[in-house]
Amino acid sequence: MWTGPRALSSIDESLQSIRNDVVRLDNELKQLTHRQGGLQRQRVQLLNDIAEVRLSALDVGEIKANFRSADQQALDILSQRDLAITDIDARVSQCHQAVQAAESRRHDLLEAVNKKSQALADIEAAVQSELQGDSVYQAQLSQARQAESIAQQAAHKVAQARTDMAEKAEPYQADKLFMYLWERHFGTPDYSANLFARFMDSWVARLIGFEPARVDYWNLTAIPERLLAHANGVKEAAEIEFEAVQAIEKQHLDAAGAEQVEVQLQALRTSVDEQDDEIETLESDLNALISQRDAFVTGADEYMQRCFATLRDAMEQADLASVNSYVRETSSSVDDVRLDEIHRVDRQLSELKSDLEDVRAMHERRLDKLKELEKVRRDFKNSRFDDVRSGFDNEALIATVLGQFIQGLVSGSDVWRVIQRHQRYRDIGASPDFGSGGLGQIGDILSDELLRGSRRSRRSRSTWHWPKPRRGGGGFNFPSRGGGSGDGGGFTTGGGF
CATH class of the missing domain: 1.10.287 (Helix Hairpins)
Structure with a gap:
């Protein structure tokens, strides 16, 4: 059986795997976009070379001036783009480091919480032993x-x-x-x-x-x-x-x-909750920065669009059909080679466009997966499934489902459903159904009409400590009662969530 912290660690490992995929796809998109810009500039240069050799002096001056100006403008725009990319990369890296640091602090706090929770359970176990006699x-x-x-x-x-x-x-x-x-x-x-x-x-x-x-x-x-x-x-x-x-x-x-230990435990739990809030905020900021960076890595940013527009305008000013016809009518093998090179570049640009579309789609899917699994982890924490009293049977199935999620075979809701179904109470000494905890819920015995104006379930005012779910969390599977035995041994693990 996995402990709660071990199950959380497995989710974190899956998250890191997806983040690594996002970074890898980021780099691929950057390379493809950079290559696309280089091919566009190469095409302009080839047209400029043809114009310089074969067109009339008047046309040469105009076209060369247009091509050279466009090329220089494109270089200037790409230089500005490189600076913008460096800035957004630095901000993403800084935010990512902040997330990792916050998660590390959260890990340390959780260890302190579970140690204190175990200490409280030890006290309760000793008290229960006393009460038996x-x-x-x-x-x-x-x-x-x-x-x-x-x-x-x-x-x-x-x-x-x-x-x-x-x-x-x-x-x-x-x-x-x-x-x-x-x-x-x-x-x-x-x-x-x-x-x-x-x-x-x-x-x-x-x-x-x-x-x-x-x-x-x-x-x-x-x-x-x-x-x-x-x-x-x-x-x-x-x-x-x-x-x-x-x-x-x-x-x-x-x-x-026990009261003093429980106060200390609650203070630590509050610190963990505050740390979770900080992590959630940082992850939201990180996802927003990644979305901004997506425009750069996919070539959809304003700099790349301006670069393409500048080169496109320069090429449109040259009568490329006339250039093609003129070159084919001449006997210059050099120009033939250059024109063939232009056609080769055009084919590469067409293939590159398809590659970019494919990698962009994969990149978007991985980002969606990242957000899905981040939500699973938030629900896991809010339900207190990482508590020392929480365990998970059939860990092999949970590991398999996480692997299938990474492969894109199942959704985040599928992962969460499996986690919920296999979460169990983990015996750490004190029994939650001992004494008053083993008595049936008097408030739950009667219907709502019978209970009008009276107190409800006693579980919320149980004598024995039990992790309470946070906002948005479903909480533990309560052990099903086995007769309320005074010796605390009568409960079994809960079934559904």
Whole structure:
């Protein structure tokens, strides 16, 4: 079984692999873009050479001037572009280093958190061992279990009574005349009507035998309400017994110094959360810088566009069709070679364009993968899956899915679903279902209607420490209860997330 920190490390390794791919594709795009600019300038130079030898003096002067000016402008623009690339590369590198430094600090803080969490678990384990032999505690725990059982039975009776009422009430509710009189409270002190209406209602009541049916229907609807009142009463009694169990547990924990350790743990956890916020901000900044750099590495930046436009304008001013025709009509093998070279350059530019499109598409896909896996890692941290109490079975499957993600075979949501499914509680000493932790959730036993105005699940006020999920996190798989054993050995690992 992987520990939580080991699983996080595996995610980080996959992230680094994708980042390395992005850097590699960045370099490929830079080389292709640089080569594209060089071929464009080479094409202009070849045209300039042909014009210098073969065109008329007047045309030569104009075309050479245009070509030389365009070439110089292109060189100047590319020099400015090189400076801009150097600047954006430096900013990306600086931000990347900041992310790595923040992740390193986070790693150190997490180690401190898990050490402190283990220390708290050791204290809780010692307290639980003491409570196993505490007769007062065991007696109170027994009372709480009995009260819980009574509350469960009462809740079951309420549910059964409501089911019975829903079935048996159908004939009454289907009788429109009966329901008309019932809703007007006929036959009760709440009934109010004028003389004529009273006469007609009385006639209808005699006609359908309303009075005995009214009594039966009232009893049918009153039973669930009476049981509900009883269920609420025994629920409150069970809560009192539960709180008495917790009071003894907390008394022993305080005597063992657990409160101070828990305060220290919470302070460390807050520091980790703050570090995660910093990492998230830095990663957002880094992704924004990478997006800016993408324009340069793909040749879509303003500098390269200006360079291409300058060279394109210069070439458009020369009648290239005339140049081609003129050269073919002459006997100069030198010009023929130059024209063939232009055609070769054009073919290379066409192939280069296709290569650029392919590499750009791969680059964009890797960036998308990077963002997907960064989200998986944020969800992992927010769910506290990197806690010392967290573990992962079937680590081979998780490693395989991460590998498939890197290859582009599965999505980030697929990775997260596998991680959630195989996250388990990891036993580090103290048992989360010991004592009060093993009692059923009284608040969860009853339905929402039964709970109106009362406290909800006790898990959030458990005596024993348990990592609480952060914003956006799903939290741990709670161990399923195995009877609330006093010795803390009755739970099993949770199944679904």
